[in-house]
Amino acid sequence: MTFSFKSNRPANRTTAIASGSHPVIHRRDVSGITAQAERDLLAAHHLNSADLIATGTEAKVYLLDSEQVLKVYADPDGTQAARLQTLRTFYDRLDRGRVPYALPVIHSVEQHGPLLATREALLPGRPMGEVCDLTIPEAEALYLDAVTALGALPPPSGAGPRMLLAGPGTPGAEPGLGWHPFLRRLLDTRLEAVHDILSADVPRIDTIVKDLHTLLDSPYTGPEAVVHGDLYPDNLLFAGGSVSAVVDFGTFTMTGDPLYDVSGACVYYRQYEADRLTVWRRLLDQAADRTPSSRRHLLRAYAEIIAILTCDLYPENHKPLQATGHYQWAVTVLRDLDWGS
Ligand SMILES: Nc1ncnc2c1ncn2[C@@H]1O[C@H](COP(=O)(O)OP(=O)(O)O)[C@@H](O)[C@H]1O
Ligand SMILES: [Mg+2]
Incomplete structure (x- = not known):
C-alpha cells in the first residue's frame, strides 16, 4: 500500500475533564514538552533529534536501539508517574496470545524533571494512517x-x-x-x-x-x-x-x-x-x-x-x-x- 495522507488529531494543550475537582479523563499533550528539558533528557540517553521516530498527541517517541524506544511525556507537576506505572502493570498482565499482533511492553518509567520517559519494546510497523x-x-x-x-x-x-x-x-x-x-x-x-x-x-x-x-x-x-x-x-x-x-x-x-x-x-x-x-x-x-x-x-x-x-x-x-x-x-x-x- 502507498502513502496517501496523514490523519492527524490536533495536538494541543493538556485537557483535563473534571468532575468537581477530580479529573475524569485527563489527556496530556506533547506541546508541554519544553525544549531544554528534552535536550537534557536526550543527552542523558545519548540520543539526538534524528532519533525521533514519531510525535503522537501525548508523547514523542525516540529509537533507543534495535529493540527499544524511549517515549517522552510532559509532566510539569511531577504527578503522572503513577499513571504510567499502572499502565506498565496493565501491559504486563495482558494475555497477549489472544490477539494476532504485538501489544506494548513498558520496561521502565523514569522521571526527568518536568518530563517523564518510558523505555518500551520497539514494536514492528508504522501507523496505518501514515503508510496505508x-x-x-x-x-x-x-x-x-x-x-x-x-x-x-x-x-x-x-x-x-x-x-x-x-x-x-x-x-x-x-x-x-x-x-x-x-x-x-x-x-x-x-x-x-x-x-x-x-x-x-x-x-x-x-x-x-x-x-x-x-x-x-x-x-x-x-x-x-x-x-x-x-x-x-x-x-x-x-x-x-x-x-x-x-x-x-x-x-x-x-x-x-x-x-x-x-x-x-x-x-x-x-x-x-x-x-x-x-x-x-x-x-x-x-x-x-x-x-x-x-x-x-x-x-x-x-x-x-x-x-x-x-x-x-x-x-x-x-x-x-x-x-x-x-x-x-x-x-x-x-x-x-x-x-x-
Ligand atoms: N513501542 C513502539 N514501537 C514503535 N513505534 C511506536 C511505539 N510506541 C509508539 N510508537 C509510534 O509513536 C506514535 C505515537 O505513540 P502513541 O503510543 O500512539 O502515543 P500518543 O499518545 O502520543 O499518540 C505511534 O503512532 C507509533 O508510530
Ligand atoms: Mg497515538
Missing part, C-alpha cells in the same frame, strides 16, 4: 479485522477499576461497578459540561440522551473485554501487509463491551475527511454484519456516547470550541450519520 492508502477496501477490511480481534483480549484478572487510569472519586474508579452504570455516570458527568453547547448544534440531543439513558439503565449481559478506547488508524501499526501492533492504551482504556471499540474505530476512520459519512456507513454496515442482531443497536449507542464524551477534548488554540475539528466531528456523528431509523 485508507481509501481502498482492503485497508478497511484489515482495519476492521484488527479492531474486532481486540475483543478477544480478556480484562486482566482481579477486580480493578473499570477505567484503567481513573482518579479517586471519578466514574470508573470503584471496582465492581457494572458496564452500563459506569457508562451512565461517565456520560452524565460529561453532559454537565457539554450539553448546553451541543444542544445548539444537535437539535435531537435530548432524545439521543433519553435513548442512551434507557439503554444504560437496563442490565448489561454481553461480553467483557479490554476496551482500548481510542482506536484510530494511527494507533494501529502496519507491516508486511497486515496490522502488526496496537499501541497507545491508557487515557481512554476501560474494561467493558468490545463493541464500544468497534463502533469508535468505525467513526474514527478518516474522521476529518470529506467522504467520512459514506466511509463510516460502510464500516458500520460491515461491523453490523459481524455482530449478532440482538446487539447491533449498540453500534449506534456507542458512537453517540463516544461523540459526547470526547467532543471538547481536542481544543485548538485561539478557536472557539464550535470551530474545532473534533467538535465538528462529534456533531456530524450525532446529527448527520444516517442510522436508517
Whole structure:
C-alpha cells in the first residue's frame, strides 16, 4: 500500500475533564514538552533529534536501539508517574496470545524533571494512517479485522477499576461497578459540561440522551473485554501487509463491551475527511454484519456516547470550541450519520 495522507488529531494543550475537582479523563499533550528539558533528557540517553521516530498527541517517541524506544511525556507537576506505572502493570498482565499482533511492553518509567520517559519494546510497523492508502477496501477490511480481534483480549484478572487510569472519586474508579452504570455516570458527568453547547448544534440531543439513558439503565449481559478506547488508524501499526501492533492504551482504556471499540474505530476512520459519512456507513454496515442482531443497536449507542464524551477534548488554540475539528466531528456523528431509523 502507498502513502496517501496523514490523519492527524490536533495536538494541543493538556485537557483535563473534571468532575468537581477530580479529573475524569485527563489527556496530556506533547506541546508541554519544553525544549531544554528534552535536550537534557536526550543527552542523558545519548540520543539526538534524528532519533525521533514519531510525535503522537501525548508523547514523542525516540529509537533507543534495535529493540527499544524511549517515549517522552510532559509532566510539569511531577504527578503522572503513577499513571504510567499502572499502565506498565496493565501491559504486563495482558494475555497477549489472544490477539494476532504485538501489544506494548513498558520496561521502565523514569522521571526527568518536568518530563517523564518510558523505555518500551520497539514494536514492528508504522501507523496505518501514515503508510496505508485508507481509501481502498482492503485497508478497511484489515482495519476492521484488527479492531474486532481486540475483543478477544480478556480484562486482566482481579477486580480493578473499570477505567484503567481513573482518579479517586471519578466514574470508573470503584471496582465492581457494572458496564452500563459506569457508562451512565461517565456520560452524565460529561453532559454537565457539554450539553448546553451541543444542544445548539444537535437539535435531537435530548432524545439521543433519553435513548442512551434507557439503554444504560437496563442490565448489561454481553461480553467483557479490554476496551482500548481510542482506536484510530494511527494507533494501529502496519507491516508486511497486515496490522502488526496496537499501541497507545491508557487515557481512554476501560474494561467493558468490545463493541464500544468497534463502533469508535468505525467513526474514527478518516474522521476529518470529506467522504467520512459514506466511509463510516460502510464500516458500520460491515461491523453490523459481524455482530449478532440482538446487539447491533449498540453500534449506534456507542458512537453517540463516544461523540459526547470526547467532543471538547481536542481544543485548538485561539478557536472557539464550535470551530474545532473534533467538535465538528462529534456533531456530524450525532446529527448527520444516517442510522436508517
Ligand atoms: N513501542 C513502539 N514501537 C514503535 N513505534 C511506536 C511505539 N510506541 C509508539 N510508537 C509510534 O509513536 C506514535 C505515537 O505513540 P502513541 O503510543 O500512539 O502515543 P500518543 O499518545 O502520543 O499518540 C505511534 O503512532 C507509533 O508510530
Ligand atoms: Mg497515538
